[in-house]
Each structure stands twice: as C-alpha cells, then as structure tokens.
Amino acid sequence: MRGFLGVDVGSVSTNLVVIDEYGSVISLIYRRTQGQPISAVQQGLKELQKDLTPDIKIAGVGTTGSARYLSGVIVGADIVKNEITAHAIAASHVAPQVRTVLEIGGQDSKIILLRDGIVVDFAMNTVCAAGTGSFLDHQAARLGIPIEEFGSYALNATVPCQIAGRCSVFAESDMIHKQQMGYRMEDIIYGLCQALVRNYLNNLAKGKDLSSPIVFQGGVAANAGMKRAFEEALQMEIVIPEHYHVMGAIGAALLAKGTVRNGETRFKGFSVSSIDYRTRSFHCKGCENNCEIVKIQVDGKTLACWGGRCGKWEVQNPEEADLLVQASTTSSVM
Amino acid sequence: MCATIGVPQALLYYKYYPQWEAFLKGLGAEIVVSSATTKRTINAGTSLAENELCLPVKVFFGHLVELRNQVDALFVPRVVSVENGAYTCPKFLGLPDLARSIDSSLPSVLDPTFNRRLGRKKFYEALLDFGKHFTNKKYRILRAWMMGLSAQRVFQRKLESGLTPVEAIANAEVQTYKGNLKIGIAGHPYNIYDSYINLNLIKRLREWGVDVATTEMIPQRTLEHEASYLPKRLFWSYEKEVVGSVFHWLRNKSVDGIIYVLSFACGPDSLIQVLLESEAKRRGSLPLMSLVIDEHSGEAGMITRVEAFVDMLRWRKV
Structure with a gap:
C-alpha cells in the first residue's frame, strides 16, 4: 500500500x-x-x-x-x-465544510476564512510572535507547570485576572506582578489565555466575518483554556480536529x-x-552582502546550501552544491 | 565650479534619476552613482543615523558614505513640494540638513530646492541659484533643466509600459512574463525597488510565475483620480500615489492580490496603512497584505508570508 x-x-x-x-x-x-x-x-x-x-x-x-x-x-x-x-490545505481536507480556521503554532498564528472550500480571506501575524505557542511554553516553564497541564489549570479558574497581552514582554511582567500580589495561579493562567485570545482576535480577526463551523488547530489547540477563552470571546462553538497538533x-x-x-x-x-548530518554556516564572499550560508554535509561532502540573497547557493542537486562549496573554500584560501 | 557629483542610489533616485542625470550632465557635471544597496551600505547608514529615522533614510546615509571619497560634491535636493497643495514627507524637506549633520568628513552637499508651492518665479530662481555652481550662463541652466524634464517624460513612459525604474534606468527591454497570477506591489519606490532591503521581492515573485504591477506603472493622472475618492485630499504627494494605486487595483481588479510594502518607522506609511487596510476590507474585492520591512527583517518570516500569500491567491483562483 x-x-x-x-x-x-x-x-x-x-x-x-x-x-x-x-x-x-x-x-x-x-x-x-x-x-x-x-x-x-x-x-x-x-x-x-x-x-x-x-x-x-x-x-x-x-x-x-x-x-x-x-x-x-x-x-x-x-x-x-x-x-x-x-495548514490551510489540511484544514479544508479534514473538515470540508469548515468556514473559519484559527491556527496558533509555535511561532506564528493565522486565520483563514473559507467558503465552500475556497479561501476567501486570510491573515497572518507579523514578525512579532507574541501570544504564540513558544510564549506559552516559556511561561509554563517559568511557572514550573508542565505545558500539558496548562489547560486544566485554566479551566479551574474562577475569577480570571486581567493580563496585558499586547506584547509578551509586558504580559510576562504583568503576570509576575499578579503573582506577587497574591492572585491564584489558575486565575492568572486563564487570564493569560484570555489576553492571548484578545490579542489574536484584535490583530488577525478584526473586521472579519467569523462564522461557524470554526476549527481551532495548531499545537496551542491542546490548551483547553485557549479553547474556552475563544468560545467565550466569540460566543460560538469551537471544533478541535482529531489531529489538531499535526495538521x-x-x-x-x-x-x-x-x-x-x-x-x-x-x-x-x-x-x-x-546518517551523521552536520550543518555549518559560513560567510559568502561573493559580494558586499556577505550572506550567511548554511551548508549541510555528510562525511565532508556538501548536500545542499541555503541562505543567500542572490540565489546562487540554492542549487538543486548535491553534486553542484558540493562543487560550489569547494570552489568557494579554495578561493578564500587564495 | 563642481566637476564630479555623487548621486546616491536611494530614496528619490528611483523616482527622478533620469531627470537629474540629464540636468546635471547638461550643466557639465560628471556623475557618479553609488552602487546598489548591500549589507555594508545598511551597516554604514545605521551606525551614523539616529535610531528613530526610517530605514530608507538610513540606507540613504550608507550611500552617501560610499560616495565620500569619489566625488567633489553630493547631490541631495531638497524636494519640498512637487505639485500644488501637497508636500512630501518631512524627511525629504530636511534631507540636505540631515546629510550635512551625519558626518563632517562628507564632501559638500548641493541642495537645490524644488518647491512648487512658492510659484514659478521662486522655483526658477532656486534653480538658477543651484546652476551657478556649474555655470554663469542662465540659458545653459534652463536648457539643462528642459533636458531633464524631457528625459523624465521618456522615463515615465517606460514605467507605464511595465518596466520597473531600475530596469528603465538600465535601458532594459520590456519583457512579457507569462505568469498565471498577477500581484500589485504598492509602496514607496525606494522600498519596492531596492532589492536588498525588500529581500528581492519582485525577482522572487517573477521566479514563482507571478506577474508584477507596481505603483509606478500606473499613469499619474489615474493615481490622482483614484486617490480623489478620499473625502479629503491627502497632502503628501508620494503617499497619495500609493493610495491611488491600491484604490485603482481594488476597483478594476486587474491584479489578483496586493502586497503593500512599508518601512517600519515611516510616519506617513503608518497612517495610510490603516487607510488602505480598512478600504480593502470595506470593498472586499481583493486580498491585501502589508509587508513591513526594517533593518532587522528576518528573511525566513518574510519569505514565508509572501509564499503563503501567493499560494492562497492561486488556491483562491482554481
């Protein structure tokens, strides 16, 4: 098969x-x-x-x-x-009738609106990764809670506290402040979830027509607190696909x-x-840009390179890449 | 009398170089243009500039530094106003002063003032004042200016035929790209044609089989007309062109999507960004993506976003 x-x-x-x-x-x-x-x-x-x-x-x-x-x-x-x-392709495959896809991964977040299986609108976060998975991960580590239990803590919140979610640096100092004030851990964690959802909806979903069925995927969908915060903010049911984390x-x-x-x-x-793969980086001396090129090697033979501005290192076959790297190292010795 | 004049390949170079070239040559000057932006240009510029300045101005400084030892004087016009009732960005108004302040080892800065708001008489007086650096013959200065204007008209026609300023200045032929997708790129010319700071956006898109249209390829009258849909006339000329191009595409849908390139610390851009995004949403006719660039632009993040934008547009089409 x-x-x-x-x-x-x-x-x-x-x-x-x-x-x-x-x-x-x-x-x-x-x-x-x-x-x-x-x-x-x-x-x-x-x-x-x-x-x-x-x-x-x-x-x-x-x-x-x-x-x-x-x-x-x-x-x-x-x-x-x-x-x-x-992610967009996977979402429309597992739920063909889906109209809204919320996706929060480790470093990026996006929203995709589909109608009849066709993308009609979408938005992605900009360079800033505030409110994405790696931030939650970092906070869990700081609080000494395994990230897997983050959601259940959030669900036990009774009086969620207000956390500033606009920027992760501010969010962190705000959380520390709330801890020092004596707020319950559960309330702080759910407050953080609400802040992230608010941030997401303000940044990506502003002015967009979010209609159900709504699918929430990406690693952060494992966090039941985030699902609850989304449902409360949107007043709609959120569906988490079976394989949400590997979409x-x-x-x-x-x-x-x-x-x-x-x-x-x-x-x-x-x-x-x-196989013992090794990666190295070097500065290309071809022009003033001195791009950082990464090469991946096995037994000293280069398989591929990438990272240049001009595209000369991005060759398709390994033999060519190896020749390029060899040529550049001999010329830099001279 | 000046002999060799340095023209930085930055900022308004992309808009007026043919005009400046013909004008300066007509005055008998020899021209040295700085080479295209590289990492070294940016490093040199950012180390000299105030941190709050926008990336294009920092890049401009880098070009001045490159020209430092090659020329007798630097050509940094003070472009105050290019049409009635509108100004350019405040940084253009003060550009010669900024240039003089960054580094005392720079050659002298020649700063003809172009200010249409002062009326014809004042405009030509300023022109003649500038010409005196080269010749005492008034007719020669005026003839050089006319030569500049006609070179600019030729340039404008080339842009409208679908060439980018860089291609037009290099005398490239118009190529027909047979892409199955067309994207409009709006933004300031120094952001969208400086291939170093925008990570080769246009070349990359063409390699992916995408046809590219830009703000400069749309005739001025059209831009002006489209921008006049705004309830209040924009008082920045160059931003008005950007707005005009986006409105043009949103209305006639001659492209499949729009990428709006802006630089992080640009004041006028930050205002029209909101205007463009809300207008695109309101009309709902075409997807628009804003791409913010600064000197810390991560290649990975930006390429991912552009690639995804192209994929989505393709998917939307089928």
Whole structure:
C-alpha cells in the first residue's frame, strides 16, 4: 500500500505523519524539536518506521515548518512548502465544510476564512510572535507547570485576572506582578489565555466575518483554556480536529500526494535516521552582502546550501552544491 | 565650479534619476552613482543615523558614505513640494540638513530646492541659484533643466509600459512574463525597488510565475483620480500615489492580490496603512497584505508570508 509522509519541523515540535491514498492518517509522531531539528527528524523517522506495517511504501514526502529546507534535504522531499499553506490545505481536507480556521503554532498564528472550500480571506501575524505557542511554553516553564497541564489549570479558574497581552514582554511582567500580589495561579493562567485570545482576535480577526463551523488547530489547540477563552470571546462553538497538533504535517503529506501522483519519489528511506548530518554556516564572499550560508554535509561532502540573497547557493542537486562549496573554500584560501 | 557629483542610489533616485542625470550632465557635471544597496551600505547608514529615522533614510546615509571619497560634491535636493497643495514627507524637506549633520568628513552637499508651492518665479530662481555652481550662463541652466524634464517624460513612459525604474534606468527591454497570477506591489519606490532591503521581492515573485504591477506603472493622472475618492485630499504627494494605486487595483481588479510594502518607522506609511487596510476590507474585492520591512527583517518570516500569500491567491483562483 502507498503512503505519503509529511514532516513538519517547527520551533517547538517536530511532527511526522503518514497518510494513505485517501488522505487518512495511518501513523503519526509528535515530538519536541528542542532546538535540534536534525536529530528530531531522525528520531521521528525511527519511531515512525517501528510504527508502520511493512506493507506500506512511502511514495511521496513533503516538508513544512520553519526547518522545512533542512528537513527536506535530510528526508529527500518531493515538495517543500511553507506552514501556512500546509495548514490551510489540511484544514479544508479534514473538515470540508469548515468556514473559519484559527491556527496558533509555535511561532506564528493565522486565520483563514473559507467558503465552500475556497479561501476567501486570510491573515497572518507579523514578525512579532507574541501570544504564540513558544510564549506559552516559556511561561509554563517559568511557572514550573508542565505545558500539558496548562489547560486544566485554566479551566479551574474562577475569577480570571486581567493580563496585558499586547506584547509578551509586558504580559510576562504583568503576570509576575499578579503573582506577587497574591492572585491564584489558575486565575492568572486563564487570564493569560484570555489576553492571548484578545490579542489574536484584535490583530488577525478584526473586521472579519467569523462564522461557524470554526476549527481551532495548531499545537496551542491542546490548551483547553485557549479553547474556552475563544468560545467565550466569540460566543460560538469551537471544533478541535482529531489531529489538531499535526495538521501542518498532514498538509505537507497531502501536498506530496498531489505533487508525486504516479511519479517517483525522492524519499531517501528510513535509513537516513542513522546518517551523521552536520550543518555549518559560513560567510559568502561573493559580494558586499556577505550572506550567511548554511551548508549541510555528510562525511565532508556538501548536500545542499541555503541562505543567500542572490540565489546562487540554492542549487538543486548535491553534486553542484558540493562543487560550489569547494570552489568557494579554495578561493578564500587564495 | 563642481566637476564630479555623487548621486546616491536611494530614496528619490528611483523616482527622478533620469531627470537629474540629464540636468546635471547638461550643466557639465560628471556623475557618479553609488552602487546598489548591500549589507555594508545598511551597516554604514545605521551606525551614523539616529535610531528613530526610517530605514530608507538610513540606507540613504550608507550611500552617501560610499560616495565620500569619489566625488567633489553630493547631490541631495531638497524636494519640498512637487505639485500644488501637497508636500512630501518631512524627511525629504530636511534631507540636505540631515546629510550635512551625519558626518563632517562628507564632501559638500548641493541642495537645490524644488518647491512648487512658492510659484514659478521662486522655483526658477532656486534653480538658477543651484546652476551657478556649474555655470554663469542662465540659458545653459534652463536648457539643462528642459533636458531633464524631457528625459523624465521618456522615463515615465517606460514605467507605464511595465518596466520597473531600475530596469528603465538600465535601458532594459520590456519583457512579457507569462505568469498565471498577477500581484500589485504598492509602496514607496525606494522600498519596492531596492532589492536588498525588500529581500528581492519582485525577482522572487517573477521566479514563482507571478506577474508584477507596481505603483509606478500606473499613469499619474489615474493615481490622482483614484486617490480623489478620499473625502479629503491627502497632502503628501508620494503617499497619495500609493493610495491611488491600491484604490485603482481594488476597483478594476486587474491584479489578483496586493502586497503593500512599508518601512517600519515611516510616519506617513503608518497612517495610510490603516487607510488602505480598512478600504480593502470595506470593498472586499481583493486580498491585501502589508509587508513591513526594517533593518532587522528576518528573511525566513518574510519569505514565508509572501509564499503563503501567493499560494492562497492561486488556491483562491482554481
């Protein structure tokens, strides 16, 4: 049976999903990236291999997330796509009648409005990542609460307290202040959830017609406090899809399925989990810009580079990349 | 008498260079244009500039620094007003003074004043004053100015035929891009054509098979007419053009979506951003994305957003 692999390596989590020809999830892995995208992908692949039955053949791979280029080289991706597109595709696949998609990931948040399966409007957060998953993560660590229990704390709130959510720096000092004043932890945490929802709705949803069914996805959807805060703010029911936390990976897998069709995949196989990949960065000396170029190598041979402004390092095949890097190192010695 | 004049490839260069070139050459000057913006330009500019200044002005300073040892004087016109009843951004009004204040090692700054609000007589007096740096013959100065104006008309026609200012200045041919999507890019020319500060936006879009239209490619009359839908006339000329282009696209839908590029600390931009976003929402005809750039612009975040915008527009179409 053919399976399609989607890999979503984000700032907080690394997710791998295998879907079948009909787009149903056969297997999924959710693990923390912990700042090490390469080993996160490799460990994820190992777990996935154990989980899959031997009759499943990977026929296509898509990668997404902030480490999509890196993970694309490691697994051999057929398509590399940004996480926003991947999420939108996954949402309309699992809930074809959906009209509003709220998505909060590790570092980004977005809203997508669909009508009859077609995107009619969308917005994404700007550079500022206030109110996204990594901020919640940081706060949970600061309060000494496992992030998984954040939601249940929030649900136990009785008198949520007002937290300034406009900027995460202010939110943090506000929370510390409230703690010192003696507010209950539960009330502070739910107050934070409300602040984040307020921030989200003000930034992304202002003036938009949010109609149900509303789907809430992304890692932050695991937080029941956020769901409650959204429902209270919008006075509408919020649906959290079964695989809310790996929707990006599902989207990448669906994109791979659409790209490969009946062609050959570039998937390098599960054995890549035991290869020793190394990444290095260097400054290109080609012009005044001195771009920082990242190269990924195996046994001293370069597989790919990226990061330049002009695009000369972004070559498709590994041999060319290796030659480029060799040429640049000999010239800089001279 | 001045011999070699440095023209920074920044700010109003993208709007008036052909005119300035013909004018200065007509006066007998030799011109040195600074090279395109690089990381070094930005580093040099930001280290000299007040932190509160907008990125384009910081970039401009970087270009002045580059020209420092190559020229006898720097050409920094004081563009106060380019039409009746409207001004340019306050930073253009004070640009020569800003330039003089940043670094004492800079060559002298030549600052002809272009101010249409003072009437024809004053305008030409200022012109002749400036011309005296090169020649004492009045007719020569006026002839050079006329040459500038006609060069600008040729330039304007090239822009309207679909060339970007950079292409038009380089005498490039009009190319037909067979993209299956068309995006309108609105914004100040020094933001949308400086490929370093906007991370190669136009080239990237074209590589993705997207046709690009920009504010400069729309005739001035159209821009003026479209902007007049506002209940009150905007008193900044260049912002009025940006507003005019966005309104034009929202109305005739000749593009599939609009990207509005603005720089972080720009005062006028921050006001028209709200105006444009609310108007786009009200009319609901086209998606509009604002892209804010500053010297800390993260490549990853910006490319992701543009790529997603393009994907969504494609998806919307099918």
